[in-house]
Amino acid sequence: MVNPDDSRTMTSGENTAPPPLGPLLTFAAVVPIAAGSAFLWIGDPAQSYITVSMTLLWSAAILAFLAGVRHAVSFRHPGGTTIAQGGTMLWLYGLGFATIVETVWAYTLTATTLAILGFLSLAILDPIAAKRGEAPLFFASLRSVQMAIPIVALVALGVYVWLSPLFA
Template sequence: MDDHPDGRTLHVTEPRRVPWLSIVFGYGPMLPFLAGAAAAWGWRGEAWGDAALTLTLLWGCAILLFLSGVRRGLSFRTEGGARLSQVATMIGLFSLGFAALVLAVTDRTVAALSLLLLGFAAIAILDPIAARRGEAPLYFARLRPVQIPLALLGLAALLVLKL
């Protein structure tokens, strides 16, 4: 007989090690940041370089917006329900990603890159904290500090190129 007819009780066991699919889908999306920055630098002053910069910038906006959704999705499975810190982080990441997108399409590249750098730096700092507090999978504490700096490196290289 169900003790909770209007709800569900979940018992979750999660690994500290990073699952294989999270390695693939964690590091894979970071590669365009590095490739785009390398292409923008390699073809600087040429149309291909400008295209590489623009595509990498838009990629960064898309990934940051996606990661804001990841944060919201995690809050649905947090024991005791969503926490204010999860919702605030989601809103902050989404706001940075959307503002960067608006700036990118209005040709304010330096400002857009700056917001993306801020958003990705926040993820690198906040996701390990969230993992320790039970607001994100435990493996985020190991994944994010290595994964996100790849995006930061590519974005920083693009920012230096534009300055």
Template sequence: MANKSPDSVSMLITEPRTVPWLSVVFGFGPMLPFVIGATLAWLDFKPGRDAWFDLVIFWAASICTFLAGVRRGVSFRTMGGPTSSQIITMLWLFSAGSGALVLWWLGLPSLTLVLLAAAFASIGILDPIAAQSGEAPLFFARLRPVQMVLPVVSLLSLLPIVQTLK
């Protein structure tokens, strides 16, 4: 129930610790292109390998910047206003996603993969901490560590085939 006045809103929120089914669908669904793309990059040879590799990089950068927006969006509803850790995490994820595209454009695929893997690994570590401190939904503590294994492993699995690209 919300109390409203012309200048503010007061809300009481009850939040489950269990992961809602919709968050399972929208949490793991976008992780499938990492696994599928990395697998096809390994199985496919020129010129298909390059295309699958490019698509995984583009997808990873897109999801990374999307998750920066998620962190910023959650910060709007944090009691007491956005925290410095929320803003720093948002800036890190946005910079990592954008920076990965620049590194890819500069022809540095290994650095691109490592940067993106580090960004996704950091989500798996930082989101459970944020959940415990009230800076993210409680279910992020259970969802993110498991969810982020998929992009991290997929991205790092592409490192050995970097030399076979273009």
């Protein structure tokens, strides 16, 4: 059992540059979203339903994962999780879950809009959190660039769904 009087002080430095594998892992997570969107426009229309569904489900999984990242980062925050950290985690998780539900129910435009909202939120909120010390410093420069990929890809996916007679 943990004694509440047990504690430790940790001192660490933080760099504004991401860790060596950071950019690779960061962009590898969003490439499937861009690939799915691109395939819709150049691939076989017979595959469009599964492509849209898989792209949206991957987007939802990434949103839920990044909600977990935000929550895990908050454990190291002095004084525990802040309201902003907890709220952001719940917001992202909620959007990810709602995207799954809307995808399963075949409300693809709603699911697409929710996913775009989630990635747009990350592009805006993570740099703010980094400057406030609630997220790693490299989020300030990396997240906006990283989130631009799924935002653009999901807009293209939404346009495809909107224009396609298969999704009418």
